[in-house]
Amino acid sequence: MAEKITPRSENYSDWYIDIVTQAKLADYSPVRGSMVIRPRGYAIWEKVQSALDTMFKETGHENAYFPLLIPEEFMRREAEHVEGFAPELAVVTHGGGQELDEPLVIRPTSETIIWSMYKKWIQSYRDLPLLINQWANVMRWEKRTRLFLRTSEFLWQEGHTAHATAEEAEEETKTMLNVYKTFAEEYMALPVLTGVKSENEKFAGAIDTYAIEALMQDGKALQAGTSHFLGQNFAKAFDVSFQNKEGKLEHVWASSWGVSTRLIGALIMAHSDDSGLVLPPRLAPTKVAVVPIFRNKTKEQVMAYAEKIFGEIKEEVGGLPKSVILDTDEQNSPGWKFAEYEMLGVPVRVEIGPRDMENNKVMVVRRDTKEKILMDASEAPAKIPRLLEEIQQGLFQKAKAFREENSRTAESYDEFREIFSGDGGKGFVTAAWNGDPAVEDRIKGETKATIRVLPFGNEEEARGKTCIFTGEPAKHMAVFARAY
Amino acid sequence: MAEKITPRSENYSDWYIDIVTQAKLADYSPVRGSMVIRPRGYAIWEKVQSALDTMFKETGHENAYFPLLIPEEFMRREAEHVEGFAPELAVVTHGGGQELDEPLVIRPTSETIIWSMYKKWIQSYRDLPLLINQWANVMRWEKRTRLFLRTSEFLWQEGHTAHATAEEAEEETKTMLNVYKTFAEEYMALPVLTGVKSENEKFAGAIDTYAIEALMQDGKALQAGTSHFLGQNFAKAFDVSFQNKEGKLEHVWASSWGVSTRLIGALIMAHSDDSGLVLPPRLAPTKVAVVPIFRNKTKEQVMAYAEKIFGEIKEEVGGLPKSVILDTDEQNSPGWKFAEYEMLGVPVRVEIGPRDMENNKVMVVRRDTKEKILMDASEAPAKIPRLLEEIQQGLFQKAKAFREENSRTAESYDEFREIFSGDGGKGFVTAAWNGDPAVEDRIKGETKATIRVLPFGNEEEARGKTCIFTGEPAKHMAVFARAY
Numbered sequence A, B: 001m002a003e004k005i006t007p008r009s010e011n012y013s014d015w016y017i018d019i020v021t022q023a024k025l026a027d028y029s030p031v032r033g034s035m036v037i038r039p040r041g042y043a044i045w046e047k048v049q050s051a052l053d054t055m056f057k058e059t060g061h062e063n064a065y066f067p068l069l070i071p072e073e074f075m076r077r078e079a080e081h082v083e084g085f086a087p088e089l090a091v092v093t094h095g096g097g098q099e100l101d102e103p104l105v106i107r108p109t110s111e112t113i114i115w116s117m118y119k120k121w122i123q124s125y126r127d128l129p130l131l132i133n134q135w136a137n138v139m140r141w142e143k144r145t146r147l148f149l150r151t152s153e154f155l156w157q158e159g160h161t162a163h164a165t166a167e168e169a170e171e172e173t174k175t176m177l178n179v180y181k182t183f184a185e186e187y188m189a190l191p192v193l194t195g196v197k198s199e200n201e202k203f204a205g206a207i208d209t210y211a212i213e214a215l216m217q218d219g220k221a222l223q224a225g226t227s228h229f230l231g232q233n234f235a236k237a238f239d240v241s242f243q244n245k246e247g248k249l250e251h252v253w254a255s256s257w258g259v260s261t262r263l264i265g266a267l268i269m270a271h272s273d274d275s276g277l278v279l280p281p282r283l284a285p286t287k288v289a290v291v292p293i294f295r296n297k298t299k300e301q302v303m304a305y306a307e308k309i310f311g312e313i314k315e316e317v318g319g320l321p322k323s324v325i326l327d328t329d330e331q332n333s334p335g336w337k338f339a340e341y342e343m344l345g346v347p348v349r350v351e352i353g354p355r356d357m358e359n360n361k362v363m364v365v366r367r368d369t370k371e372k373i374l375m376d377a378s379e380a381p382a383k384i385p386r387l388l389e390e391i392q393q394g395l396f397q398k399a400k401a402f403r404e405e406n407s408r409t410a411e412s413y414d415e416f417r418e419i420f421s422g423d424g425g426k427g428f429v430t431a432a433w434n435g436d437p438a439v440e441d442r443i444k445g446e447t448k449a450t451i452r453v454l455p456f457g458n459e460e461e462a463r464g465k466t467c468i469f470t471g472e473p474a475k476h477m478a479v480f481a482r483a484y
Helices: A012-022 A039-058 A079-088 A111-121 A166-186 A233-237 A262-271 A299-317 A334-344 A354-358 A380-405 A413-419 A437-447 A458-462 B012-022 B039-058 B079-088 B111-121 B166-186 B233-237 B262-271 B299-317 B334-344 B354-358 B380-405 B413-419 B437-447 B458-462
Strands: A026-028 A035-037 A069-071 A090-095 A098-106 A130-139 A153-163 A193-196 A208-215 A221-231 A241-243 A249-251 A253-260 A288-292 A324-326 A348-352 A361-366 A372-376 A407-409 A428-433 A450-453 A476-481 B026-028 B035-037 B069-071 B090-095 B098-106 B130-139 B153-163 B193-196 B208-215 B221-231 B241-243 B249-251 B253-260 B288-292 B324-326 B348-352 B361-366 B372-376 B407-409 B428-433 B450-453 B476-481
Touching: A012 A026, A012 A262, A026 B111, A035 A039, A039 A130, A039 A153, A039 A166, A039 A262, A079 A233, A090 B098, A098 B090, A111 A130, A111 A153, A111 A233, A111 A253, A111 B026, A130 B130, A153 A166, A166 A193, A166 A208, A166 A221, A166 A253, A193 A450, A208 A262, A208 A380, A208 A450, A208 A476, A221 A233, A221 A262, A233 A253, A253 A262, A262 A380, A288 A299, A288 A334, A299 A324, A299 A348, A299 A354, A299 A380, A334 A348, A348 A354, A348 A380, A354 A361, A361 A380, A372 A380, A380 A407, A413 A428, A413 A437, A437 A450, A458 A476, B012 B026, B012 B262, B035 B039, B039 B130, B039 B153, B039 B166, B039 B262, B079 B233, B111 B130, B111 B153, B111 B233, B111 B253, B153 B166, B166 B193, B166 B208, B166 B221, B166 B253, B193 B450, B208 B262, B208 B380, B208 B450, B208 B476, B221 B233, B221 B262, B233 B253, B253 B262, B262 B380, B288 B299, B288 B334, B299 B324, B299 B348, B299 B354, B299 B380, B334 B348, B348 B354, B348 B380, B354 B361, B361 B380, B372 B380, B380 B407, B413 B428, B413 B437, B437 B450, B458 B476
Parallel strands: A288 A324, A288 A348, A407 A428, B288 B324, B288 B348, B407 B428
Antiparallel strands: A026 A035, A069 A098, A090 A098, A090 B090, A130 A153, A153 A253, A193 A208, A208 A221, A221 A253, A241 A249, A348 A361, A361 A372, A428 A476, A450 A476, B026 B035, B069 B098, B090 B098, B130 B153, B153 B253, B193 B208, B208 B221, B221 B253, B241 B249, B348 B361, B361 B372, B428 B476, B450 B476
8 A cells, every 4th residue: 555645735845755756656776866767667758758759750860879988088178068067977987997098977968979970970061960869878976866856867868960050950959849848748748938048057068058947836947858059069179070062161060959857757746646646648658547346246247347348448548558457456455456546647547346337337537636437338448538638638738727827927126036935936937137147146046046948039028128136128038937 | 882891701800890880880989899879770779679678568577777887895795796797897986076985887787786676675475576677778898899799888678587486587587588589580580599508608696597599600609698597696695585475584586688789780790791781671770762763854754653652662561751761862873872772781672763664663672682573563562561571581591591501510529629620600519518617618728619508408418428528428418609
């Protein structure tokens, strides 16, 4: 039986960790900062991978694999890159029983090693664009970690593309941001803001970082994916140039983009409740659990009836073998099982007892709203796929309504400070800002709020407005929040 | 245009590397011993993963992910394990700018970290069996490396299972060996011998190692997959015990099993020829390439005709977007393209020229035999899937015939030495052996041949026979070969 979950109202952080551990999604490992992704968590990651990988291939990308270890010297070739990542590196100094001549670092991201290969592969405009993605583990030595949200080692995908012009590379950067937005909204049921990052928050080595930002139930923002326009920074650092159509040598233009197992943390925090995990059906490894309810004398009949309906539901819902399950276990009571499937986030539960059987009915229970729907047994299998779709849409609408309730505009710094007083998250707050990084730093110090995105087109909305922090003319309408 | 490939007869090693690099399957990286798997190579690995992963799930396994880094002390807990792997470890000594209190090693294999977690997860017989697989990168510091066949970092899957009894763990070990055999034969078109490894060749920490062994075209053997019965070795090293049905505490029984990107090396060496890569259709990312042949005045018509047939073939063959391609490029000549698709190992090429169009014909060319088959355009789309299957079976039969021609029994050590005189591989040689590891070592020193497997049931065949190396009573009919 599931242990008790800490209610969100009592302690949101404990609630989150209770869900991760009690739904057996992940566990602490003996290696500080590294987690174990358990089968139930990994099955969600496989669903994420499968959906994203299809979208990457549809947009012309291919997968490849580059080395885990990177010569330390490579990291130093791009000034901002090394400044950003040096404090987080894990360093291999010995291999095969000997000290290495040059230390190797475990990749925190792969721009450097990949661009060292692109130098070999790119000579002419005919070699461009080069559209490569990698599914891999990366390592960033973190002091404070939290399962899925921030761990030293994590799994991710990183796209690295090379282009003949700045325009093409920027277009790719935006295309992939939109892939992420579509994925977040249509699969994760998670509405996201998009826009550009401020100088303080952008990727170390990028010209511009675009991001998708989601709001968690505690009112804190979570950066769920980033797409970077790298300009010619890495092409220059690794001397990658190409002969253009006119026969002239030019440096190559680049993008990179990634999402990680952090998405699973976002998924949990966006939708789950005090009974356990709530998963959007499109990412749920098990979508339907059929639970027969019987005593000794009704067992045989109820089981046969449940098996028949289970088979029909399976046929309608489709998917992998575990997509629909029949729980034939006799050790645990039906009540125990109901609580367990709520904990595990199975979107639909079908209860079948002796009375249901007599009346040709089944009881269908939604995980998200806990609504119970008595259905004709003959109609349930065809109705359940539609119900799953309804749950998917319902979760998105609920998250969207929550975000709207928790989005406001601050007209003065007093109002801004008032919103961000006290503990916890406070939603998204839009404010006119003069564009000065030093001001952003000061606001962060005073309120713990940072700029999550500068929405596309925000400059025009800022025209004629006054920065609420300095009284100077505003350059941006920036969206602030406290963030994970 | 593809550069010239070294013929097999001239230098088999150079031939292999030429194919890997010119078919753009992999490339050398700036990190000694690590390779880059390029998109064409990785696409084959994705096919391998997809087929195996389905088979793992059908046999009840789930995927999970464990940390890359392992406390060095864990490796020392199992005496044989550390002895086997210590010389190959890469060691992380610094993280986040500080020296670590305890060094961490990059996993060379994950028994130790996984069994440290199993201790947390297994208490009772109800927690068993635990059937987990991991897709991951591992690192074994190698002095001499060769693309795909032996690299310091490689990609693999490693299954790690926990059981209540020795019998169950042994059965699992054999089940997975059979999964590997089925995969090798049905997907890779590669006949394999199965059996037990000798003491000298078994996994460091196993009671028994089972293996599949394939024969390459140069007469050398290649170990293509292993499945280990680990007994209670790791359960004891990590103190993992469970309460059995009778309420008594017992140590858990284990298996582990893995195959790696080495399989791609085997695939290349088993089937390819002096024109380039030959791939079995079930693992070929692109199965059919349609090449229109036209001059300026016929271009429009031929292209329209080719597009129509391409669409029909695509519909019949199915699969991922790149499974069937239409080559509309106008820069390169048809002859160049034919050579290129031979180099890349596309199993079927369809040539469509103006005369074919007039006669409602297409020219279908097999990559494996280079046979040209003129087909009616209306029949080709339906015939091509059958042809692909014929190629798949043909490659298997050819490889099997080659193995049979290169398998013999040596009745004396003179005969054995005669076979293994000179350079190169010499096929599989069965010989009666007394079972003494020191004798095996001596034979290796004198002939470079090692025991690849002790086939199941070989002990009975050895009964009454005399060891050809010592004149003592034989214990085994062992299969020897020189090996990769």
